[in-house]
Amino acid sequence: MSIATILFPDFALILIGFLLARFTDWGASFWAGLEKLVYYALFPALLFYSTSRTPLDFTSTGKLVQAAIAASLCGVALGWLAKRLFRAGPMVFESGVQTAFRFNSYIGLAIASRLGGEQGTSLMALIIGFAVPLCNMAAVHALVPQGGGLLKELAKNPLLVATAGGMMFNLSGLQMPDIIGATLSRMGNASIAAGLMTVGAGLRLSGLHEAKGMAVYFLGVKLLVLPLVGFLAGRWFGLPPLQMQILLMFCALPTASSAYVLAARMGGNGPFVAFLVSASTVVSAVSLPLWLGLVL
Numbered sequence: 001m002s003i004a005t006i007l008f009p010d011f012a013l014i015l016i017g018f019l020l021a022r023f024t025d026w027g028a029s030f031w032a033g034l035e036k037l038v039y040y041a042l043f044p045a046l047l048f049y050s051t052s053r054t055p056l057d058f059t060s061t062g063k064l065v066q067a068a069i070a071a072s073l074c075g076v077a078l079g080w081l082a083k084r085l086f087r088a089g090p091m092v093f094e095s096g097v098q099t100a101f102r103f104n105s106y107i108g109l110a111i112a113s114r115l116g117g118e119q120g121t122s123l124m125a126l127i128i129g130f131a132v133p134l135c136n137m138a139a140v141h142a143l144v145p146q147g148g149g150l151l152k153e154l155a156k157n158p159l160l161v162a163t164a165g166g167m168m169f170n171l172s173g174l175q176m177p178d179i180i181g182a183t184l185s186r187m188g189n190a191s192i193a194a195g196l197m198t199v200g201a202g203l204r205l206s207g208l209h210e211a212k213g214m215a216v217y218f219l220g221v222k223l224l225v226l227p228l229v230g231f232l233a234g235r236w237f238g239l240p241p242l243q244m245q246i247l248l249m250f251c252a253l254p255t256a257s258s259a260y261v262l263a264a265r266m267g268g269n270g271p272f273v274a275f276l277v278s279a280s281t282v283v284s285a286v287s288l289p290l291w292l293g294l295v296l
Helices: 003-023 028-053 058-085 092-100 105-145 150-155 157-170 179-202 212-237 241-251 257-265 270-292
Strands: none
Touching: 003 105, 003 179, 003 270, 028 105, 028 157, 028 179, 028 270, 058 092, 058 105, 058 212, 092 212, 092 257, 092 270, 105 157, 105 179, 105 241, 105 257, 105 270, 150 179, 179 241, 179 270, 212 241, 241 270, 257 270
């Protein structure tokens, strides 16, 4: 399967969402409601369903998880380095640093499905289960340095709760009734297309009025340095082809759309983060195929 065949449908859905948001009169409330539906119901259903059904054999996937966590930690460290390298106004660094290491799960699971079908989806869901708490802790810690509210933020994260719940259900040895499994599967399938369109609807390529050097730095870390770290780590661990593809794709993903929501809700610089999220999504349409070309 060619890279264009793998990536075009997903970025086409992002473009469709972008066009629909600008050429229809559905209003911001429609897209906000759809984003909440995906984030709090449909996407968690996909994560729970995937992790509850996949054999958790850490002897075969342990190195993949280690490599993904190593790349994420590298992103966190390089992101915090910006505080020493650049001068910025209040809450600019604190809001933007998360864009150096947080990742868009919607795009990740959509591409993983096309790379490896159900197995690819399960591998990506496994990475999400370990990377989401790490990245969220680092993001919340930057916005709330004293640590207040950190555990509360993690406990409320639907992606983390769904993945942890799926893993526990898996390890319990229980069998999911077919009717429930079919329902979760339908919800999961709906989450991909809807999630990608909400990513497109939320693109905002304006609002960068300060800290331009820091913005370029964060984008470089996320889209250039992290994929390189992932590629080298995958080679070091000797990952099999599909795991290598999933790892490199994970490292090359654009920033999570929810980074803007977190910054806005916690009193950060929302426009700065919105620009970084949008810019990383647009640039990744070029960079992601190039990175995947190394392993496909």
